[in-house]
Amino acid sequence: MPYIANLENGRGNPTTGALARLAGALGTELRISFGEGAEEAPPPVPPSLVRVGRSERFRRVAAEIGADPADVVAALAAVGRVVDAGEQDWWRVLDAMVLVARHPV
Numbered sequence: 001m002p003y004i005a006n007l008e009n010g011r012g013n014p015t016t017g018a019l020a021r022l023a024g025a026l027g028t029e030l031r032i033s034f035g036e037g038a039e040e041a042p043p044p045v046p047p048s049l050v051r052v053g054r055s056e057r058f059r060r061v062a063a064e065i066g067a068d069p070a071d072v073v074a075a076l077a078a079v080g081r082v083v084d085a086g087e088q089d090w091w092r093v094l095d096a097m098v099l100v101a102r103h104p105v
Contacts, residue, residue, distance in 0.1 A: 003018075004022070016030065016032065018085035021041070026045065026050055026053070026054075026074055027045075027050070027054065027058075027069055027070060027073045028045060028053075028070055028074065028077075029070050034087070042074060042077065043074075043078050043080060043081045044077065044080075045073060045077045045080070045094040046077065046080045046085065048074055048085060048086045048087045048089075048090060049073060049077060049080060051087055051091055052072045052087055052090045052091065052094075053069065053072075057095070058072075061094045061098055064098055064101065065097050065098060065101040066101070072094075072097075076090060076093065079093070082088075086098070
């Protein structure tokens with residue numbers, strides 16, 4: 001963990017490989033864009049969603065709805081741009097997604 005602590009404190013120069021592994025551990029992916037026409041930066045992942053995304057329960061829910069966990073985190077992070085959600089709120093949304101997946105119209 002000293003490596004991550006050093007990065008958090010602005011010390012060190014991580015490789016893209018290290019950044020990609022860190023992103024994967026957080027349930028997201030590393031994207032690097034250069035120049036004009038670059039995609040809009042993905043929304044930041046709220047800390048409460050990071051905690052949810054690291055759980056085994058979250059991985060089971062993503063599998064049940066047939067979605068890539070990173071895609072679910074990205075979609076929920078976009079919601080996090082407009083609402084201030086806590087862990088229980090994320091679980092409610094995920095439970096709703098499971099219900100919709102189990103009982104499509």
